[in-house]
Amino acid sequence: MPDLDVRIGRRRLAAVRQGATVVLTGPAVFRVVGPGALTCLQGLLTNDLVQPGDGSMVYGALLTPKGAIVVDTWVLRHGDGLSLIVPTAGREPALEIFHRTLPPRLARMADLTEEWRAAWVLGEHAFRTLLKSGIPVPEGAGRVGAAGEGASETLVALAPETAPFVALLAGPADQVERLAARLVEAGATAGEESDLQAIRILAGWPALGLEIEERTLPQEVRYDEIGGVSYTKGCYTGQETVARLHFRGHTNRELRGLVWQDGLPPESRAVVADGREVGIVRSTLTLEDRSLGLALVRREVGPGEDVVAAGRDAVVVGLPFEPRLVEG
Numbered sequence: 001m002p003d004l005d006v007r008i009g010r011r012r013l014a015a016v017r018q019g020a021t022v023v024l025t026g027p028a029v030f031r032v033v034g035p036g037a038l039t040c041l042q043g044l045l046t047n048d049l050v051q052p053g054d055g056s057m058v059y060g061a062l063l064t065p066k067g068a069i070v071v072d073t074w075v076l077r078h079g080d081g082l083s084l085i086v087p088t089a090g091r092e093p094a095l096e097i098f099h100r101t102l103p104p105r106l107a108r109m110a111d112l113t114e115e116w117r118a119a120w121v122l123g124e125h126a127f128r129t130l131l132k133s134g135i136p137v138p139e140g141a142g143r144v145g146a147a148g149e150g151a152s153e154t155l156v157a158l159a160p161e162t163a164p165f166v167a168l169l170a171g172p173a174d175q176v177e178r179l180a181a182r183l184v185e186a187g188a189t190a191g192e193e194s195d196l197q198a199i200r201i202l203a204g205w206p207a208l209g210l211e212i213e214e215r216t217l218p219q220e221v222r223y224d225e226i227g228g229v230s231y232t233k234g235c236y237t238g239q240e241t242v243a244r245l246h247f248r249g250h251t252n253r254e255l256r257g258l259v260w261q262d263g264l265p266p267e268s269r270a271v272v273a274d275g276r277e278v279g280i281v282r283s284t285l286t287l288e289d290r291s292l293g294l295a296l297v298r299r300e301v302g303p304g305e306d307v308v309a310a311g312r313d314a315v316v317v318g319l320p321f322e323p324r325l326v327e328g
Helices: 010-018 037-042 088-101 126-133 173-185 193-202 239-248 323-327
Strands: 004-007 021-025 028-033 056-063 069-078 081-086 108-111 116-122 143-148 151-158 167-172 253-260 270-273 276-286 291-298 306-309 312-317
Touching: 004 193, 010 193, 010 323, 021 173, 021 193, 028 037, 028 088, 037 081, 056 088, 069 088, 069 143, 069 151, 069 167, 081 088, 081 167, 088 108, 116 126, 116 173, 116 193, 126 167, 126 173, 151 173, 167 173, 193 276, 193 291, 253 276, 253 306, 270 291, 276 306, 291 306
Parallel strands: 004 276
Antiparallel strands: 021 116, 028 081, 028 108, 056 069, 056 143, 069 081, 116 167, 143 151, 151 167, 253 291, 253 312, 270 276, 270 306, 276 291, 306 312
């Protein structure tokens, strides 16, 4: 079986996509402060933290020296420090990197995982619902501000256009839960993590431990398309491999979409073309009459090609998934 199979009805999926849904999660969270905090993290992250300035929200990854992704993260730059929202599975690897690379005199790291929570706001009406709730909203996409009004430690961020969510609230658990309740009072639906995963899959966005494996390179999982890497910033760990692929070469595999014309859950992980295995299915979204999936496949297997994936006939498509493939 694939590592993740989200099963959701069309009516529920349409409500999440077209309405406003808030999903509470408990990711790993780190706060880095100090006179060298920005410089130190700039030397670790694939993306540029300096150019967007204070009050910015940036997505990127921490890499091995050979350019493989260790952990991906959203970085919220606000005030005197930077807050990193990391998948739960990435907590220990991130801690190891921070303990090894951050000089205490310049950058002090606090692990806030046990104290903080995150609320992800999804859907076409998410922004309107935020305004209606009275929660202070930043001035534009990719910007961060403070929630204020009894939730001064909580950060409110509007996501970049490519992200699979509209806004993120991150802060102490009690504050975030109160703000999430305000969103529900303003008309949002209290969602589940499966809603967040469904929207992630539709957006063609990779997840740590699924599409992002131990040796995954940023360009293999659409970092160029989703804005997860900068080619103009200074040096960072693993940059040589990333830059070489960008300017002089190409990856051997790429993240693609798959479409099955039935609503049956997949039975295996292999993707086969012309009798040979060319990839692996890691995430699937099962609807009533069809299934969609994300797979890392050989780059020569392009959109429009027929394959046998997870034991059944499927078609390879580009990402993100086109609305017609979701709406039927």
